[in-house]
Amino acid sequence: MSRQTTKRSERGSATIYAVAxxxxxxxxxxxxxLAGSDKVAPRTREAVLTAARELNYVPDGSxxxxxxxxxxxxxxxxxxxxxxxxxxxxxxFETAASDLGLSVVILLTGPDTDPERAxxxxxxxxxxxxxxxxxxADDALVAEISRRRPVVxxxxxxxxxxxxxxxxxxxxxxxxxxxxxxxxxxxxxxLGRPEPDSDIGARYTGYLSALRDAGxxxxxxxxxxxxDESGTQVAREIVADGLDLDAIVCGNDQLALALxxxxxxxxxxxxxxxxxxxxxxxxxxxxxxxxxxxxxxPVEELGALAARRLAALVDGADPDPEPVVLDSxxxxxxxxxxATPGPSxxxxxxxxxxxxx
Amino acid sequence: MSRQTTKRSERGSATIYAVAxxxxxxxxxxxxxLAGSDKVAPRTREAVLTAARELNYVPDGSxxxxxxxxxxxxxxxxxxxxxxxxxxxxxxFETAASDLGLSVVILLTGPDTDPERAxxxxxxxxxxxxxxxxxxADDALVAEISRRRPVVxxxxxxxxxxxxxxxxxxxxxxxxxxxxxxxxxxxxxxLGRPEPDSDIGARYTGYLSALRDAGxxxxxxxxxxxxDESGTQVAREIVADGLDLDAIVCGNDQLALALxxxxxxxxxxxxxxxxxxxxxxxxxxxxxxxxxxxxxxPVEELGALAARRLAALVDGADPDPEPVVLDSxxxxxxxxxxATPGPSxxxxxxxxxxxxx
DNA sequence: TGAGGTCATGTAAGCGCTTGCACCTCTGGG
DNA sequence: CCCAGAGGTGCAAGCGCTTACATGACCTCA
Numbered sequence: 001m002s003r004q005t006t007k008r009s010e011r012g013s014a015t016i017y018a019v020a021x022x023x024x025x026x027x028x029x030x031x032x033x034l035a036g037s038d039k040v041a042p043r044t045r046e047a048v049l050t051a052a053r054e055l056n057y058v059p060d061g062s063x064x065x066x067x068x069x070x071x072x073x074x075x076x077x078x079x080x081x082x083x084x085x086x087x088x089x090x091x092x093f094e095t096a097a098s099d100l101g102l103s104v105v106i107l108l109t110g111p112d113t114d115p116e117r118a119x120x121x122x123x124x125x126x127x128x129x130x131x132x133x134x135x136x137a138d139d140a141l142v143a144e145i146s147r148r149r150p151v152v153x154x155x156x157x158x159x160x161x162x163x164x165x166x167x168x169x170x171x172x173x174x175x176x177x178x179x180x181x182x183x184x185x186x187x188x189x190x191l192g193r194p195e196p197d198s199d200i201g202a203r204y205t206g207y208l209s210a211l212r213d214a215g216x217x218x219x220x221x222x223x224x225x226x227x228d229e230s231g232t233q234v235a236r237e238i239v240a241d242g243l244d245l246d247a248i249v250c251g252n253d254q255l256a257l258a259l260x261x262x263x264x265x266x267x268x269x270x271x272x273x274x275x276x277x278x279x280x281x282x283x284x285x286x287x288x289x290x291x292x293x294x295x296x297x298p299v300e301e302l303g304a305l306a307a308r309r310l311a312a313l314v315d316g317a318d319p320d321p322e323p324v325v326l327d328s329x330x331x332x333x334x335x336x337x338x339a340t341p342g343p344s345x346x347x348x349x350x351x352x353x354x355x356x357x
Numbered sequence: 358m359s360r361q362t363t364k365r366s367e368r369g370s371a372t373i374y375a376v377a378x379x380x381x382x383x384x385x386x387x388x389x390x391l392a393g394s395d396k397v398a399p400r401t402r403e404a405v406l407t408a409a410r411e412l413n414y415v416p417d418g419s420x421x422x423x424x425x426x427x428x429x430x431x432x433x434x435x436x437x438x439x440x441x442x443x444x445x446x447x448x449x450f451e452t453a454a455s456d457l458g459l460s461v462v463i464l465l466t467g468p469d470t471d472p473e474r475a476x477x478x479x480x481x482x483x484x485x486x487x488x489x490x491x492x493x494a495d496d497a498l499v500a501e502i503s504r505r506r507p508v509v510x511x512x513x514x515x516x517x518x519x520x521x522x523x524x525x526x527x528x529x530x531x532x533x534x535x536x537x538x539x540x541x542x543x544x545x546x547x548l549g550r551p552e553p554d555s556d557i558g559a560r561y562t563g564y565l566s567a568l569r570d571a572g573x574x575x576x577x578x579x580x581x582x583x584x585d586e587s588g589t590q591v592a593r594e595i596v597a598d599g600l601d602l603d604a605i606v607c608g609n610d611q612l613a614l615a616l617x618x619x620x621x622x623x624x625x626x627x628x629x630x631x632x633x634x635x636x637x638x639x640x641x642x643x644x645x646x647x648x649x650x651x652x653x654x655p656v657e658e659l660g661a662l663a664a665r666r667l668a669a670l671v672d673g674a675d676p677d678p679e680p681v682v683l684d685s686x687x688x689x690x691x692x693x694x695x696a697t698p699g700p701s702x703x704x705x706x707x708x709x710x711x712x713x714x
Numbered sequence: 715t716g717a718g719g720t721c722a723t724g725t726a727a728g729c730g731c732t733t734g735c736a737c738c739t740c741t742g743g744g
Numbered sequence: 745c746c747c748a749g750a751g752g753t754g755c756a757a758g759c760g761c762t763t764a765c766a767t768g769a770c771c772t773c774a
Binding site: 015016017027028031032035059060062063064065066067068069 | 759760761762
C-alpha cells in the first residue's frame, strides 16, 4: 500500500503526487491550493503553483470527477446539425457553460443512430443534459434519464416537472399569417411537416388560428420534409397544377428559399404572384431578391439559458415548472409583399425595418 | 475497509456493486460481462445483463476512465462557430467519433476567452484533441499539449511531427483566378485578410500566383475581416472611389455575398461589370442571383478524417508526417461571368454544371 | 503560565470502476 | 486414476484525485 514517493503515470503527465513532492507538501495541500481554497498560506500556495507550473501539471479530469462526485461537464443532445440553427444553439450553450467553467459534451442523434445507448453513455459522463428539439431521444428515455440527472429541454415537447425552454412559435406564426391577410392575401398555403410538439407543428397551429380568425380556410398544406428538394418540388407542383394560391407560409427558411427560387425560375413573381414567408432568419434570407420575410429567434440565447439553468440544477436548484418562452421577432423584407421596404439589403439595420415586437 | 454489501450512491444511480450483488457475482465479473469480454459464461452474462437492466445501471464514466486510463472522449477545439463551415466539421467529427463509441467534448475559443486554461482543462478530460483553424490556441500551446496527448490539426498551421488535415486552397484558388482571366478579366482584386498559415492566406497565395502566371498584377487587396460589414463597406468604397476593377476574388462566401449584394444595390452589374467569386459554397450561394461561383470543400469529411485519425493515435498508431490534403471543387454558377450557365438554381445537379475536378 | 482557540497542514479513506493474478472446478489424455 | 490444462470467477490493488478529521504550532487572555 506504500505510495511510491515520485509518481508519474507512464502516459507522461505529472500527477498531484509529483507536484506535492516537488513543493514539499502533501497532496491535500496541493489540491487545496489549486482549488484556490481559502485556507492555504500564501507562501505555500506560491510554492505549489510554481511546482505545478514547472511540472506542467494538468489534473486528471476523471480522477477529479470521481473524487468530487461531479464531472463539471454538461451534455447537449441535438438532432444532426444542419442549419445554422443548431450551430447557434451550440454557441450559446457552450459559451454560457464555458463561462461557468463547465465543459460541453455533444451528442448528435441521427435517424440511423441508436440514441438509447449513446444517451445512457452520455448520462454517465456529465452532470446534467439538455435535450434539443426532437433529437431522437424520445420522451420515455428523457424521462428516465431525468430521474437520475438534472435535465432540461429546449424547443421540444416538455417532460413533466422538468425545465423547458422555447422560442415563441404559435402566436408569432398567427401574426405573420395575419400580416399576409392584411396585405390582401386570401389563398394561403402552408409548407412543412407539422408534427405534434415540434416547432413547425406550433407554427402550423398559429397559421391555422390566424386563418380561422379571418374566416378563411387553409388553401393547402404541403406536408414536406425540411429539405431543399421539398421546396423545389412543391414549387413545380404548384405551377404544373396551376394551383390557385397567393401566399405560402413555410415552416422554415430552407423550404422558403428553395420554394421561392423555383417559383421565380418558373416565372412566378414573388411577391407579385405569390408571397412567401419563412422562419429562422438564416443568413441567406437577406441576400435573395426579394429579401425573405421571416422570423428571427434568439436561438443563441436559448442555448445559453438552457446551459445556465442546467448548471443551477446541478448545483441543487429546484426545477421550475413554468416553461420559459423567448420572444420571436418578425423580420419584414420584400417577399411578403407588404409595403415593400426599399431595396432590401444586408446592411446592419436600415434595410431590416419594421421589426415587430 | 469493508465494503458495504449494498452500494448505491446517494446521487441515485446504482453502482457496479449493486449489480454484482443482485446477479450474485463479483464486480469483476460484472465488469467483464458488461465489457462483452470473452471469458464469461453465457448464463453468467445473462444474469448480469438482467440485473443491470433491472437496476437501470449506467456505469460511471469517470470511474471507468480512471480505472481504464482512457476517457473514451475526444476533444474538438474550434473558433467560435459562425458559418455552416464549422457546423459541418463538427457533424463529421461527431459522427465518426460516435461510430467508434467515443464522446466529443467541444471547446469554442472566442477572442475574449482565455484559451490556455480551457485547453488545459480539456486536455485533462479527453484522450486526444483536434485543433481546427486558427482557434485561439497558438502553436506553442498546441505543441505543449501534443507532448502529453495525441493531437491532430485541421485547416491550420502544422505542428511539426503531428498529423495535419487540410482542404486544398492554393492550387484551387489559382485555378479559380485563372478562370476569371480566361473569361477576359484583367483588373482582379482580392477581398479578405490573408494571414499566414490560414486558409485565406493560402487562397491569396494561389490568387497571386495565377496573376503572375498570366503576367498580371493584383489590382488591389482589401484586407478585411470576414464579416458582412466588410463586404458591404468595400463595395461602397469601390463605387465611391470609382475603382477600376472587373473581378474580385473573395476569401469566403460571406464576404462575397455581402459584396455582391451591395454592388448590385449601387447599380453595378454582376458579373457584367464586376465578376465575383467566393469560397465555401454556403447554402445561400445557390439562391442569390446570379448564383455565386465558389469552391465547395469536403468539410464534413475533413472532420471525420480528423476524428478517425485521432482515435487511431489514441490506440497507439504512429503520427503520419505527411499532411492529408482533401480536394476542393470549383462550383460554377453565374457570378464569375463565364459561359453563364442557364438559369441558376438549387436543383440537385443540372444547374450546378461544370464542376471542375 | 496554562487552557482554549485559530490556522495551516497532513493522514488516510474512499469515489466506482478495471484487471493481473490466484484459485477452483472440470475435462481429457496418458 | 492422476495430472496438466483450460475455462470461469473472485480477490484485491490500484487509477489520481478530494475532503473529513486529526494533528501541531502558535497565539491570546485570564
